[in-house]
Amino acid sequence: MLRIGVIGCGYWGPNLIRNFSQLNGSNVVMCSDLSSKRLEHMKSLYAQIDTSEDFHDILRRDDVDAVVVATPPQTHRDIALAALQAGKHVFVEKPLALSVEEVSDLVAAAKRSGLTLMVGHTFVYTAAVNKIKGLIDAGELGDIFYISSTRVNLGIFQEHINVVWDLAPHDVSILNYILGGMPESVATQAHGYIRDDVEDVAFLTLRYGRGVMAHVQVSWLNPNKIRRTIVVGSKKMLVYDDVSPLEKIRIYDKGVSVMPHYDTFGEFHLSYRFGDIYIPRLDDSEPLKVACQHFLDCIAGKEGGRSAGGAGLDVVRVLEAADASIRDNGRPIEIVPVGSGTTED
Amino acid sequence: MLRIGVIGCGYWGPNLIRNFSQLNGSNVVMCSDLSSKRLEHMKSLYAQIDTSEDFHDILRRDDVDAVVVATPPQTHRDIALAALQAGKHVFVEKPLALSVEEVSDLVAAAKRSGLTLMVGHTFVYTAAVNKIKGLIDAGELGDIFYISSTRVNLGIFQEHINVVWDLAPHDVSILNYILGGMPESVATQAHGYIRDDVEDVAFLTLRYGRGVMAHVQVSWLNPNKIRRTIVVGSKKMLVYDDVSPLEKIRIYDKGVSVMPHYDTFGEFHLSYRFGDIYIPRLDDSEPLKVACQHFLDCIAGKEGGRSAGGAGLDVVRVLEAADASIRDNGRPIEIVPVGSGTTED
C-alpha cells in the first residue's frame, strides 16, 4: 500500500486525492494547500487525511512514499525537486515545468535517485487516444499523412502562462504518443488579444519527419468548446471528437490513391474511395484513474512510463520551441534530437 | 440588353449561361468549348445559342458585348487579355489568373480600354458573407480579434494548381471583403501527400494589421466536408457554417473584457459574458445570380466593383505570397501595400 501526499488542492488536487484514495494500491495520508479554507473543505470530505499549509510537512514525513504536485505550473520545478530530494516518487500535473532546463533538473534528479517521475498527461490514458494509437500501430489507417487538432473554448485565461503552455501540452503529448516520436520542428503564429503579453490564440505546425505534419489550433477565445483531432492516413481517416460523450471516434473508410503506374503523357489518375463509417464503442473508465494506476505500476517497476519524466521533457521541448517561434514571428524552430523520452526510457 | 459569350462549358460555364440567360439585362448568344460533346449538350439545353470549338469566334463577333471566361485557370490570362483587346467586358472565374504579373496585365488592359473586368468570387455575393460584413461594419461584433476558417473535403484534386490556389481564393476574397483591406503578410505551411509537387493540405496565417489575424486551413484530404469560418470580436463571436442549409450563421453573445482599471498588485480581472445565441434568417437567392447581376451593373456604371479586377489582383497577391512562403519553409512573406483594389477602384 503506497502512501501518498498531495500538494495543491485547487482543481486537480481533489480529483487526484479521490482517485489515489479509491485505488487498491494506494492511500492518501496528507495534503497541503496555501489556503486554509481549501484544507478545511478537504478535511470535510476525507476526515482521515492530515492537512498542512506548508508542503514541507508532507516531505518531512517518512511514511509518505510518493507526492502529487498539483500546484500552479510556475511552482512545479521547485516543489517537485524538493520532493525528489526528500526521496519521494513524484507525480506532477501538466506541464511538468516551464522550461527545458527546469524539466531537465527534475529528470536528472529522478534518474540519480532511482525514483519515479511522472507527468499527468491525462489524455494519453483515455480509451479514445489509445484506440487511435492502436489503429495507427496496426496499420489500419495506412501511412499517416497529417493530423489537425483544434482545442478551443471561451476562457479560462491564465495569468502566468500563455495558451500554448496551457492547452497545447494535451495535443503535443497525444501527438508524440500516437506518432511514437518527436517533431523535428515547430512553427507558431500567436497573438494576445485580451492581454498583449499573454497569447490567447495560437496556431502551431509541427513537422514529424517523413512528411508527417501536425497542426494544432489552441484558443481561449472561441464561442464554443471544440476538442477535435482529425487523423488523415493513406488508407483511412479518423475524427476524434472529445466533446462527444458517446461517439468520440469516427473512422471513415475513405481515401485517395494514386494509380501505381500511369502514362506520364496521359491524365493523372486518382482513385477515390468512399466507404462506410464506423464508430467504435470505447471503454468509459476515468482517464485520471488510469493515470494514477499507471503511476503506481511505474513505481512497482511494472511499466516503463507512458508519460514518464522523459515524455514530459519532450513535450516541454516542443512548447519552448513554440514560444521561440512566436517571438521570431512564426519562423519554424528546429528541435534538436536527443535521446527521446517518448519511447519508454 | 447585353449580349454575352461564354468560353468554357465545363462545370461553371453552364451555370453562368443559365444565369445570364435568365437575367433581364442580358442574353447569351454564343458559347465555346474544346469538346464538341459539351457543345452538343449546351445546344440541347439552349437551342438558340451558337457554338464553336474556337473561342476566337466569340471574340470576333461584333454583337458580343461581354465575355465570360470559365476555362482552366492556366488559360485565364491569355483568353481574358484577348477578350479585352477585342473590346469585350470580361467576367473571369476565380482565380483571376495565376500570378500577380498575369493579373496586372489584365487590370492594366481593362483600365486602358475602360472595360469592366470582374472575377467570380462567388462568396462575396452570398447573403451570409454580406450579413457578416454588415455586422462588422455596424460594430456589432466589436473590434475584430481574429478569424479562423476551414475549407476542407475529400477531393477534387487539381493537376495544375495546388490546394491554396484552388480553395483559398474563397477565403481570401471573403476576408479582404469583410475586413475591408489586405493582409500585411502571409505565412503558409503546406504539403503534398498524393503528389509531391502539388500541395493538397495547407495552413495559412494572414496578418491584417492592428493585430487582426486570420487563419485558413484548406485541404483536399479530409474525411468530411467542412466550410466553417469563426469570427471572434471583442463584443460578440460568430460562426459561419456554409454547409448548413438553413442555419449558416450563429451569433454568440459571448465575450471577455479586461476591467479597464485594475490594481496592478491585485488579481488580473476578467469579465466573461455568456449570453444568447441568435441564428438570423438569410435570403436564399443564388449567389452566382447576384454576381452576374453585379457584372451587368458594373458595366452599366452603377457599381464600383465588389470583385473588380483590383480585388482579383489583391487575392492573387496573397496567393502568390502564400506560395513563396511554402517554398521558404513557412516563413512569413510581407505583402507590400500598393493602391489596394479591395476598396472599390
Added chain:
Amino acid sequence: MLRIGVIGCGYWGPNLIRNFSQLNGSNVVMCSDLSSKRLEHMKSLYAQIDTSEDFHDILRRDDVDAVVVATPPQTHRDIALAALQAGKHVFVEKPLALSVEEVSDLVAAAKRSGLTLMVGHTFVYTAAVNKIKGLIDAGELGDIFYISSTRVNLGIFQEHINVVWDLAPHDVSILNYILGGMPESVATQAHGYIRDDVEDVAFLTLRYGRGVMAHVQVSWLNPNKIRRTIVVGSKKMLVYDDVSPLEKIRIYDKGVSVMPHYDTFGEFHLSYRFGDIYIPRLDDSEPLKVACQHFLDCIAGKEGGRSAGGAGLDVVRVLEAADASIRDNGRPIEIVPVGSGTTED
C-alpha cells in the same frame, strides 16, 4: 422502346418526364396540363414532346403505350381508369386514389385488361429503405419489436386531403414493404389547427401482428424538417434519417436480452449490450429513376411489382382506416385481411 404520355406537369410531372426521357427503355412523346403556361415551359425544355390541355388527347394516341398520372389526388381514379380503359399501362403518383373503393376499381380494371398499374411510392426505391429491408430479412436486427417514424415540417398544406393522406403514404408504404405485410389495425389521433376540417397533425399507431407495433407522427406544423424512422429489433437497433445527406442509416449494436432461465424468486435479470455504431455507405442513385425503371420492368414482365396496384390498395386501406379512427376519436380500427397486395401479386 416504350412510349410514355405524362398527365399533369406540376411538381412531379417534370421529374417524371425527365426520368422517362433519360431511361434507355422509354421515351416521352406527349404531356398534358390544364395550364398552357406549364405546357409552354415543358416545350421549352423538351422541344420534341407534343403537348395538350386535354389529357384525352394522350389517351387517344395509339403510339402511347403507358401513361403517367401526376395530377392532384382527387382526380387519380377517373384519369387512371380512363387510361386503363384506353389500354395504357398506368403509373400513378401516390396516393393511388382516395378510397379503397376507388383503388379497387383501378386494380380490377388493370387485372381485367392485363395492364400494369403501379403507384409511385418513391421511398421503397431508395437505397436506404432497401438496406433496411435487407437487414431485417437477413435477421441482422433480430425480431422486430417496434418502429417509430416521424415525418414533419412546416407546410405545405393541402386543401383536399389531410396530412395523413399527404404524408403517411410514405411511412405506410415503407412499413408494409420492410415488414412484408399489412397492419391488423390502426388507431389515429389527429387535429386540424389551421383549418378545422383538414387535419394537419396526426399520430398513428399500427399493429402488425405478433406484437409488432409501428408509430407514425405526421405534421405540417413543425418548426424543422424531420424524416426519421427508428427500427428496434431484439438484436440491433437502427435509425434512418432521410434528411441527412450522407449518413442516412446508423446501425446500433445495442440491445437488451432477458436471461433465458432465471429463478422466479430471484431478481429479474436483464443483459444490456452497448456496442459499436455502423454507418453504411449507400448508393445515391435517384429513387424516382429506380421507380421509373421498375415500371418499365413490370410492363416487360420482369418484376412482380414492388408497388403494384395491390401495394397501392394496401396503403389506401390503411389510410381509410386511419381516417375512420380519427372520426371515431382515436379508437383502433381493424383492417380485415384480404388477399394482400404487399406480397407480390
Added chain:
Amino acid sequence: MLRIGVIGCGYWGPNLIRNFSQLNGSNVVMCSDLSSKRLEHMKSLYAQIDTSEDFHDILRRDDVDAVVVATPPQTHRDIALAALQAGKHVFVEKPLALSVEEVSDLVAAAKRSGLTLMVGHTFVYTAAVNKIKGLIDAGELGDIFYISSTRVNLGIFQEHINVVWDLAPHDVSILNYILGGMPESVATQAHGYIRDDVEDVAFLTLRYGRGVMAHVQVSWLNPNKIRRTIVVGSKKMLVYDDVSPLEKIRIYDKGVSVMPHYDTFGEFHLSYRFGDIYIPRLDDSEPLKVACQHFLDCIAGKEGGRSAGGAGLDVVRVLEAADASIRDNGRPIEIVPVGSGTTED
C-alpha cells in the same frame, strides 16, 4: 433550521441529502435504508448524520420536522402516510404513489394535519421548463396548438412499474405545469417487448381542451437517449432538447396563418412565416436544489406548491387513466374534472 430525515439511500436519496445539507434553511439529521452497506457509505460521506435500517426510527424522532421518501414507488404510500401521521412534512420522489386511491389518502392526510406534502417533479424546477412556461404565459408563442414529447433511451428497465409510470410522470408534470391544467382524456398504445407484463414502449395522446393536444412517446428500448419536447404555437414554435448541455431551448420565429377573410370561391390562402431562430441562455442551477428550496418555502408558507400533493394527484390521475387505456386497447379514457391540484391549492 428545518431538520430532515431521508428514507431510502439508493439513487435519489444521496442527492437529496446533499442538497438539503447544503441549503441554509435545512439540515439532514438522519437517514435510513434496508441495506447496511448503503448506510455505511452515507456515514462515510456525512459523519454527523445518524443512520438506521428501520425508517420508523426517523419517524419516532421529535427533532425531525420533515421526511424525504426516496424508496421504490410501491412503498411510497405506506411510508409517506406513516410520516404524515407522525406529524412530519413529506417530500416524495415521483411518482407520488401508484394509484389515485393511494395518492388521495396522502393528500387527505396532509390536508387534515396541515402538513406540506410535495412530490419531486424535478423538471418543473428547471430553468428550461420555466422559460417555456414564461413564454407561453406571456403569449409569445401565441395560442398553443400541440406539444409533442419524446423521452426514450436504452434501459433502465423497472420490475414493478411500466415505462408509463417510470418516465411519463416527467412529461405529464411538465405539460400540466406549462399548460396550467389537466388533460380531459388520454389514449395510450403500449407494448411489453422484454417482458409481456411490463410495457416498455408507450405512446400517449392527451387532450387538454380547446383542441390542445399533447403527444408523449416513452420507451426503455431506443438506441439513443432523446429528451425532446416540441411546442407548436400559432405565433412561434419551440424545441426543448433536455439532452443538449448548452442549447436546451430553440425558439423558431416561424408560423402559418390563415388569411382572416378569403373568398370562399377562390383559393385557400395561407401565409407562411420563416424567421430567425433564438437560443436563450438559461440559468444552470441544479433543479433538485430548487425543488428542495421550494419544499422549505412551502413549509414556511411562502409558496402554494408548484408540485404539491394536488399536482402529484393530477399526474397520477393521468397515469392511471393511461394504464386503463392500455388495457382497453388504446381507447381514449376520460379524466373527470375535480378540483384540480395543478393550480395552486
